[in-house]
Amino acid sequence: MQAPIAILRFAPPRLTLWQRLTGQGFARWQAGDLLGVLPDGSAFLRLYSLASGSRDGFVETVVRKQPGGLCSGQLVELQPGGTVRAFLRRNPGFSAGRGREPLILIGAGTGIGRLAGFIRAYRRHRPMHLFFGMRHEGSEFLYREELTEWNGAGCLSRLVTTTSRGERPHHVQDALRNEAAEVARLTCAGAR
Numbered sequence: 146m147q148a149p150i151a152i153l154r155f156a157p158p159r160l161t162l163w164q165r166l167t168g169q170g171f172a173r174w175q176a177g178d179l180l181g182v183l184p185d186g187s188a189f190l191r192l193y194s195l196a197s198g199s200r201d202g203f204v205e206t207v208v209r210k211q212p213g214g215l216c217s218g219q220l221v222e223l224q225p226g227g228t229v230r231a232f233l234r235r236n237p238g239f240s241a242g243r244g245r246e247p248l249i250l251i252g253a254g255t256g257i258g259r260l261a262g263f264i265r266a267y268r269r270h271r272p273m274h275l276f277f278g279m280r281h282e283g284s285e286f287l288y289r290e291e292l293t294e295w296n297g298a299g300c301l302s303r304l305v306t307t308t309s310r311g312e313r314p315h316h317v318q319d320a321l322r323n324e325a326a327e328v329a330r331l332t333c334a335g336a337r
């Protein structure tokens with residue numbers, strides 16, 4: 146059976162005046178930073194990539210339930226209004242940068258979360274090219290509505306999706322190979 150995937154959206158925790166003034170805790174964060182979650186019944190945290198930034202006003206992440214997984218199991222079973230114990234970990238190594246050069250975003254499965262966060266944040270300022278791989282289109286085309294809307298509105302210059310299971314398996318690396326000339330052109334033009 147396909148492991149369930151959930152897009153989880155939390156309200157950010159209330160901040161103290163000190164946190165607000167100094168930008169600490171959940172005062173400022175960006176897509177690609179990490180959410181450290183402490184599940185009930187374990188002293189060890191699990192990390193999840195953030196699919197939103199502080200400007201969005203919500204804390205979003207995409208979680209795949211691992212077979213027998215403690216934390217992912219608790220997260221995908223959360224009900225509206227549920228809470229988690231979590232903290233923010235910056236991840237400056239995974240950032241879109243501040244420039245206006247095009248972005249080539251490549252990801253699969255839950256990896257779409259932080260890429261969708263980048264598109265939401267930069268769509269008005271930078272050309273975006275997204276290559277997104279999933280197992281099944283029916284159950285794993287996450288952010289389908291937003292991506293279709295962003296693509297239609299011209300915010301996404303290119304949206305390429307692949308499905309790796311089914312009659313005609315196609316992987317994201319196959320799509321990149323098909324578009325090699327365009328990817329090379331963009332890279333030579335300074336794309337990140």
Ligand SMILES: Cc1cc2nc3c(=O)[nH]c(=O)nc-3n(C[C@H](O)[C@H](O)[C@H](O)COP(=O)(O)OP(=O)(O)OC[C@H]3O[C@@H](n4cnc5c(N)ncnc54)[C@H](O)[C@@H]3O)c2cc1C
Binds near residue numbers: 210217
């Ligand atoms: C930088 C980073 C970013 C990440 N981002 C994401 C993200 O955006 N989304 C996401 O879904 N995940 C992400 N992960 C993975 C996530 O942190 C967890 O590792 C994942 O959710 C599994 O945690 P769990 O508590 O559910 O599983 P655990 O309970 O820790 O178990 C993990 C696996 O081990 C198996 N297992 C556990 N105990 C045993 C045992 N005694 N014997 C045999 N097998 C066992 C379980 O069946 C399970 O498959 C990220 C990880 C890192 C490091």
